[in-house]
Structures are given as C-alpha cells and as structure tokens.
Amino acid sequence: xxxxxxxxxxxxxxxxxxxxxxxxxxxxxxxxxxxxxxxxxxxxxxxxxxxxxxxxxxxxxxxxxxxxxxxxxxxxxxxxxxxxxxxxxxxxxxxxxxxxxxxxxxxxxxxxxxxxxxxxxxxxxxxxxxxxxxxxxxxxxxxxxxxxxxxxxxxxxxxxxxxxxxxxxxxxxxxxxxxxxxxxxxxxxxxxxxxxxxxxxxxxxxxxxxxxxxxxxxxxxxxxxxxxxxxxxxxxxxxxxxxxxxxxxxxxxxxxxxxxxxxxxxxxxxxxxxxxxxxxxxxxxxx
Amino acid sequence: xxxxxxxxxxxxxxxxxxxxxxxxxxxxxxxxxxxxxxxxxxxxxxxxxxxxxxxxxxxxxxxxxxxxxxxxxxxxxxxxxxxxxxxxxxxxxxxxxxxxxxxxxxxxxxxxxxxxxxxxxxxxxxxxxxxxxxxxxxxxxxxxxxxxxxxxxxxxxxxxxxxxxxxxxxxxxxxxxxxxxxxxxxxxxxxxxxxxxxxxxxxxxxxxxxxxxxxxxxxxxxxxxxxxxxxxxxxxxxxxxxxxxxxxxxxxxxxxxxxxxxxxxxxxxxxxxxxxxxxxxxxxxxxxxxxxxxxxxxxxxxxxxxxxxxxxxxxxxxxxxxxxxxxxxxxxxxxxxxxxxxxxxxxxxxxxxxxxxxxxxxxxxxxxxxxxxxxx
Numbered sequence: 001x002x003x004x005x006x007x008x009x010x011x012x013x014x015x016x017x018x019x020x021x022x023x024x025x026x027x028x029x030x031x032x033x034x035x036x037x038x039x040x041x042x043x044x045x046x047x048x049x050x051x052x053x054x055x056x057x058x059x060x061x062x063x064x065x066x067x068x069x070x071x072x073x074x075x076x077x078x079x080x081x082x083x084x085x086x087x088x089x090x091x092x093x094x095x096x097x098x099x100x101x102x103x104x105x106x107x108x109x110x111x112x113x114x115x116x117x118x119x120x121x122x123x124x125x126x127x128x129x130x131x132x133x134x135x136x137x138x139x140x141x142x143x144x145x146x147x148x149x150x151x152x153x154x155x156x157x158x159x160x161x162x163x164x165x166x167x168x169x170x171x172x173x174x175x176x177x178x179x180x181x182x183x184x185x186x187x188x189x190x191x192x193x194x195x196x197x198x199x200x201x202x203x204x205x206x207x208x209x210x211x212x213x214x215x216x217x218x219x220x221x222x223x224x225x226x227x228x229x230x231x232x233x234x235x236x237x238x239x240x241x242x243x244x245x246x247x248x249x250x251x252x253x254x255x256x257x258x259x260x261x262x263x264x265x266x267x268x269x270x271x272x273x274x275x276x277x278x279x280x281x282x283x284x285x286x287x
Numbered sequence: 288x289x290x291x292x293x294x295x296x297x298x299x300x301x302x303x304x305x306x307x308x309x310x311x312x313x314x315x316x317x318x319x320x321x322x323x324x325x326x327x328x329x330x331x332x333x334x335x336x337x338x339x340x341x342x343x344x345x346x347x348x349x350x351x352x353x354x355x356x357x358x359x360x361x362x363x364x365x366x367x368x369x370x371x372x373x374x375x376x377x378x379x380x381x382x383x384x385x386x387x388x389x390x391x392x393x394x395x396x397x398x399x400x401x402x403x404x405x406x407x408x409x410x411x412x413x414x415x416x417x418x419x420x421x422x423x424x425x426x427x428x429x430x431x432x433x434x435x436x437x438x439x440x441x442x443x444x445x446x447x448x449x450x451x452x453x454x455x456x457x458x459x460x461x462x463x464x465x466x467x468x469x470x471x472x473x474x475x476x477x478x479x480x481x482x483x484x485x486x487x488x489x490x491x492x493x494x495x496x497x498x499x500x501x502x503x504x505x506x507x508x509x510x511x512x513x514x515x516x517x518x519x520x521x522x523x524x525x526x527x528x529x530x531x532x533x534x535x536x537x538x539x540x541x542x543x544x545x546x547x548x549x550x551x552x553x554x555x556x557x558x559x560x561x562x563x564x565x566x567x568x569x570x571x572x573x574x575x576x577x578x579x580x581x582x583x584x585x586x587x588x589x590x591x592x593x594x595x596x597x598x599x600x601x602x603x604x605x606x607x608x609x610x611x612x613x614x615x616x617x618x619x620x621x622x623x624x625x626x627x628x629x630x631x632x633x634x635x636x637x638x639x640x641x642x643x644x645x646x647x648x649x650x651x652x653x654x655x656x657x658x659x660x661x662x663x
Contacts, residue, residue: 088506101312102513104304145509
C-alpha cells in the first residue's frame with residue numbers, strides 16, 4: 001500500500017482559549033484530491049497553516065511526504081505548493097518576475113516561467129505588471145506560482161474564486177492533471193459543485209472537527225435521498241411531482257407516470273453536498 | 288522548539304542565496320516606486336545644490352556705526368590699535384546714524400550703532416560721568432551686545448588715559464586646539480551632517496514602506512510557505528535597508544566634499560548610522576497599520592532625531608539633553624571629523640555612543656518585526 005502524502009493524527013490547535021482545530025485525523029494519498037469543506041471559521045485554514053508549516057499545532061501529529069512538519073519544516077516547504085485565497089502577489093513586478101522570484105527561493109536554476117503561464121492561460125501576458133491584471137488573472141497567476149517548484153503536495157484555497165467559467169475549467173483541468181501525475185491535493189472551496197466534480201473525497205469541517213469524510217458519492221448515498229422529479233403538462237401550465245426512490249411504492253408511481261400521456265419530463269435527483277452538510281451540521285456553508 | 292501559534296525558526300544562519308534573491312526583489316521594488324525614486328533624486332540634487340550655494344567662508348567682522356563730534360584723532364588712534372573683527376562706519380550726525388540703524392521705522396543697513404555725546408572727551412578727561420548711547424537691533428545676540436558695551440568702556444578708559452586692570456600674557460591669547468581664526472566653520476560645512484542625516488532618514492521611510500507593503504499585502508505569507516525562513520527575511524530586509532541608506536549617504540557626502548578629512552571614522556559612523564536608521568525603518572514598517580501609519584511613525588522618529596544636526600547649524604541651541612538623542616554621535620563624528628579634522632581618539636566617545644544606540648535600536652527593530660512576522 002502506498003504511504004499517504006499527508007497524514008494528520010489527532011491534530012488540535014488553539015488560539016489562546018479558542019479551540020480552532022479539535023482532534024482532527026485524516027490521510028491524503030498521492031494523486032488524491034481531498035475537498036476541504038466548511039463555513040468560515042470552521043478550522044480549515046488553521047489546519048492548512050499547520051500542514052504548510054505556518055503554525056505549530058498544540059497537540060497531535062502532522063506529516064507531509066513522510067516528514068514531520070514541525071521538525072522538518074524546510075524540507076516540507078521545499079516540496080509543497082500553496083495557493084492562497086487572498087491575492088498576495090508582488091503587484092509592481094511582472095507575472096514572469098513573480099514566478100521567477102519564487103523559483104529562486106526554491107533554489108531552481110534556469111527557471112522558465114512560460115510553460116506555467118501557458119498552463120494557466122496567461123501566455124503573452126507574462127511581461128505585464130501584475131497591478132494591471134484582473135482579479136481572475138491574478139488568481140490564475142497564484143495557482144501558477146504554487147506550481148513553480150513542481151510540488152508533490154498542493155494546497156489550494158479557493159483556486160477558482162472570481163474566475164469566469166472558461167478560466168475555472170482551465171484551472172480545474174490543471175488540478176486534475178496534477179493529481180494524475182501523483183500530486184496530492186487539498187482543495188478548500190465554497191463551491192460545492194467544484195468540490196463534487198474535482199474531489200476524490202471530501203471532508204466536512206465544522207467547529208474545528210471533521211464531521212464527515214468520504215467520497216461525494218458515498219456521502220450522497222449515506223445522507224441524501226434519491227428522488228425523481230416528474231413534470232406533466234396540465235392545460236397551459238405544468239404540474240410537478242417528486243417521487244422518492246427510497247419508498248416502497250416508487251416503482252408503481254413511476255409506471256403510472258410513464259403511462260400517463262401528459263408526462264413531459266422526468267429527472268432523477270440526488271442530494272447536493274451543501275444539502276448534506278446542512279443535514280449533518282444544521283448550518284450552511286456560507287455562515 | 289517553538290510554542291504553538293508561532294512559526295518555527297530553528298536554524299541560526301541565513302541562507303545567502305535566498306537572502307540575495309530577496310534583496311534583488313526589494314531593489315526592483317524600490318527602483319520601480321516612482322515616488323521614492325523621484326524623492327531620492329530630488330533630495331540628492333537639492334541638498335547638493337544647497338550645500339554649494341551656501342557661503343564657504345564666514346564674515347567675521349561686525350559692522351558698527353559711530354557718531355562722534357570731538358574725538359576724531361582719539362577714535363582713530365584707539366580703533367587702529369585693537370578692534371580686530373569690528374568695522375566702524377562713521378556718520379556725520381546722530382540722525383544719519385539712527386536712519387542707518389533703522390530707528391526711524393525704515394530698514395536699516397546696520398545692526399549696531401554707538402553715539403558719543405559732544406562733550407565726551409571733556410567729561411571723561413575731567414573724570415566726570417557721561418552717557419554713550421548704544422543702539423542694537425533686536426536680533427543682535429546678547430553676547431555681541433555685551434562685547435560692544437565692553438568696547439565702549441575700554442574706549443572710554445583709553446580716552447581718560449587709564450589702562451585695564453588686567454594683565455594679559457605677551458601672546459594675548461592662549462588657543463586651545465587648532466587655531467581656527469580666519470577659517471571658522473562655514474554654514475556650508477555645518478550643513479554637512481544635516482545632509483547626511485536627512486539622506487539616511489529618507490531611506491528609513493523607504494525601508495519602512497517596503498516592510499509595510501510586505502506585511503499588508505500579505506506577500507510575506509506567501510514567502511513563509513517556501514523554504515524562506517523568518518531569519519532569511521529579517522537578514523534580507525536589514526541588509527537591504529542598511530546598504531541602501533549607506534550607499535546614498537556615502538554618495539552624497541562624496542558630492543559635498545565630506546570625506547576630505549577623517550574619511551575612515553566618517554565611513555564607520557555612516558555604517559553605524561545606516562544600521563541605526565534601518566532599525567527605525569524596521570520599527571516604523573512593522574508598527575504602522577498602513578502606509579500612512581508607517582509614514583507617521585517614520586516622521587515621529589525623524590523630528591527628534593534631527594535635533595543634533597540642527598544644533599550644529601545653530602550652536603546656541605545645544606543643550607545637554609541633545610546628547611542623549613541616538614543621532615547625536617553620528618552628527619558629531621561627521622562634523623568634528625570633517626570640519627575640525629578630529630581623530631579616532633577624540634571621536635571614540637561619540638563612536639561608542641552611536642554604537643550603543645545602533646545596537647539597541649536595531650535590536651528593537653528586529654524584535655518587533657520578528658514578533659509581527661510570527662503572529663501573522
């Protein structure tokens with residue numbers, strides 16, 4: 001069995017008396033994308049800060065690529081990539097200079113920023129100062145920056161925030177590509193559809209603790225209810241019926257609907273991750 | 288071992304490749320900030336021009352207007368034998384004298400005037416009291432007023448045929464140190480320490496700005512998830528700030544003939560001065576909540592630190608408390624070494640004072656920035 005790229009065991013962190021992360025444990029395998037979902041203040045960022053060596057945990061263990069983060073911080077940080085939610089680029093430098101500067105911090109000689117810029121759709125804009133970039137372009141450059149050292153573990157915080165659909169898809173493709181080449185990815189996002197599409201597994205974090213951790217499909221199966229939405233034409237209007245597949249007479253109800261000449265459309269429906277989160281925690285992701 | 292909530296900084300030596308990369312980045316950021324480039328160039332030009340425009344010599348003579356009616360030969364005899372530093376201009380009437388000193392409400396050409404009464408010689412020779420009018424402009428310093436009063440008394444004694452009840456050595460004056468008579472320190476030379484100080488402080492604001500921008504734009508957060516350590520960051524900022532301040536201070540002192548004498552102690556003082564202002568830059572950059580806050584913090588330091596340099600320009604304002612200001616040693620070393628050719632031995636107390644302040648302020652600056660970085 002492959003060693004996990006990230007292993008967290010009984011991790012806790014407190015800001016003074018405030019317990020921000022409460023006995024969290026999980027693993028991420030190489031090539032796996034783990035969606036980290038939870039409302040603001042749930043403990044996601046603090047967990048990421050501990051894993052990236054920005055904070056030292058109060059208790060528990062955190063290892064990345066088999067190295068303990070606290071004692072081997074330098075080695076860990078040399079092999080990870082981090083993309084922040086907040087824009088923190090050097091705005092009076094060009095895109096190429098931003099990437100080259102960070103490459104120099106990793107000790108990379110002869111770094112060529114062009115392939116990365118092309119990968120995030122910024123080819124041809126590399127010599128422009130970042131101050132002239134749109135929010136979306138800056139976001140793409142941040143993702144590119146997280147890849148300058150060809151990392152083995154990626155921490156991405158809202159990587160598609162503020163992007164248009166085309167750019168979002170490009171970034172998602174890039175993330176998938178990284179995972180396919182064996183990079184472990186922790187993806188923090190508020191976009192449930194994105195988490196659903198990209199993540200191999202998702203972790204729901206609430207009040208510092210992981211309240212659910214599984215594949216999106218398994219969570220939907222476990223917590224959601226499968227339904228079929230039927231639409232019938234009725235005079236000039238439309239009538240809707242929802243049939244739960246969990247109920248015993250679902251088959252009869254569907255047969256009757258199909259034999260009804262007024263049936264216009266039929267859609268299967270499953271619970272969204274957000275609905276499941278609300279069901280588990282009793283609170284929404286935006287709160 | 289770090290405590291929870293703090294960044295781990297286990298290594299004790301900076302990695303120079305990372306420090307060098309940071310410094311190159313900071314230099315690029317500095318040179319691309321049009322505001323700082325403009326201010327730096329303007330300051331260099333203005334200070335140098337101001338220096339060379341100011342007079343290089345000191346007019347040591349005091350021009351005194353005199354009106355008298357009956358002591359032509361006596362006045363000439365006395366003034367020709369011992370009035371070094373005083374130039375007398377005689378007026379035919381007291382009205383003309385008053386007009387020249389501006390007593391009629393007009394702008395006068397003189398600041399000091401003496402009017403002898405018509406019966407001065409008769410009264411003095413007869414051993415009787417008489418009154419000599421001494422007119423002085425309100426701006427004339429008290430010590431000059433007293434000197435002129437003394438001259439009038441001495442003059443009266445000479446007219447009466449008396450001598451001063453004082454015995455002076457044959458050489459008349461005992462000069463302590465180098466005799467600067469005829470080559471007093473000009474205003475231009477007095478301005479030199481102020482120029483060096485202002486250039487150093489200007490770079491304090493530049494460094495403070497670079498630190499503040501790094502903190503507030505959160506780029507530091509991005510740096511600290513790379514192999515860069517807090518120590519590398521601090522070393523890079525401290526080195527960059529010191530070299531920036533030092534290079535500009537050396538450059539401008541070269542332009543204002545500041546290394547003509549005492550080049551070695553002046554250079555050492557500039558190195559320490561650059562470290563000192565870098566400490567202030569780190570403090571203002573770390574504590575200001577935004578760019579404006581950083582500027583206000585910088586100015587808060589700048590004004591009191593300028594006092595020793597002002598004291599050199601206007602010696603009368605020097606007080607004991609000025610000597611405890613951190614920049615005092617820096618200013619005194621530059622002034623004494625360049626204007627009085629003071630040597631290492633004479634400058635050592637100032638050097639020690641400057642070194643002490645430098646270590647203290649630089650240490651405080653590093654400490655505050657470290658705390659700020661660790662609690663980001």
